[in-house]
Amino acid sequence: ASTGQGAYLVHHGADIANPLGTPLYAPADGTVVFAGPDDQVAVGPTTNFFGIPVVIELDRRYRDQPVYVLLGHMSSTTVTPGQHVQRGQQVGAVGSTGIALGPHVHVEVRIGVNDYDHTVNPEFWLEPLAGHGTVAGRVLTADGRHLPEVPLLFYPGPNFNSPRYYAYTYIDGLGLINPDEQWGENFLLSDLPAGDYLVEATVNG
Template sequence: MKKKTLISILIFVLIAAMGTFSLSYATSVSDKQDELDSINQQKDDVSSDMNALTSSIKEQQAEIDKLQGTMDKKQAEIDEAERDIEETKRNIEERQDGLDNRLRTMYKNGSVGFLDVLLGSNSISEFISNLEMIQRIYKNDQNTLTTLEEQHQELEEKQTALKNEKSELSQQKAVAEEKQSALQSDKKALQAKLDELNAEADKVSSEIAGLQDHDKVYTGGKFIWPTTSSTITSPFGFRIHPVTGVYTGHTGVDIGVGMGSPVYAAASGRVIIAGPYGGYGNAVVIDHGSGISTLYGHNSSVSVSVGQNVKQGQVIASSGSTGISTGPHLHFEVRVNGSYVDPMQYFN
């Protein structure tokens, strides 16, 4: 009787312990999933801000490019004005030198003068002819002096205009540099926040992976290519990010494909994520067993739901450009126990 009672107590304790473990395990997974969901929501918010900033950057860059075109045109006008000023200076110097030389010849040598010319006339007709010549010379001198005065005035106006244009150009450059600096500052701040959230998400993902049951073994062999295009626009590894311009690790491969093209499951498995997923936009994640999962990002729409079992080659989404993206493409990732690996090793 005592033996049966002891066995009953042991069984009760064992059942209670297993129940407590299962409850604790489920609660732990649930808590981690809630934490991941919270982080992903923050990633969504940051991604939205990043996309808004990206649009703003494109608009501001177009404005800066337009401003740069205006500045280049203004610089060309300044260069032309400087050439005109130098030419005006040369014209003034040439006219001034010609007038000075002739006046020195006529008035300083003492051998020839207007009065001498008139008095030296031998007839009335020669006197009239000499008088007309003197009048033409006098008129030419007056015209030369007037032209010199006009050119001096023109020179002063050009120099004033040149000074104003240089000042305006300097102000335009300052405005363009200020706008560029502000945009770069905001972009770096958002990139830092996104990197921080990505690091947190990776940490929590690893913790969830550690709590999951990994008894399921992957037996599917090599993957099939996940879309209709074979063009890789950005490989796995470090690269310059196309939006932020920051040198950072690329967690998968980008495959250039048109909007709305079919996205295929690279291998059979169970869908664990389907829908908006931070910077990945509309994404699908499939668990294939043995800790292996694949991610398909930036889709225009998804065709599967969480918990659904899918077959290799089944259409799971349509390609797009959602999330942090510069154009239609498929971002494809492979993770093993939560860690990123080069996807290309899984294909023939």
């Protein structure tokens, strides 16, 4: 589930680079609600944004709401809307269709409504590698508002003497990433080796 450092913070999804034609599999059981070119229907902020995306509504729900997973920029897809797919079933292949700098898959998780304004951090939904986990939290003002773009350093235990991982709190005000309803996070770092961490936030220099 690794992505470009913090890249998902600035554009709704996680980008995972892979060679052109790498098979893409359904991440969970669900029903295809969109598959094919987005030149007629805006699946992202505009038409022709995700090129050939596939959107799957998962069989499972989250807090009584539908969950959608979008895989974008495919070179081709092998599924059609209405089709039920199972976890691990191929749904397409990695490409660079739409607005993409190179072959990669853009992964979005949308909660409640299948549109670009209902994305949450997909790292919450990607299974960590064995022996790894995800740290999520919030950096707040004294009156409880999220502080945007705060640099964070993660010091691994048991000594906590040098930082090894870095992140930023979410950019605010543009609705780019919606915090999880339950966790209310404004930062998240995935695929950390299991263990204790000290997190240091630098506010106003």
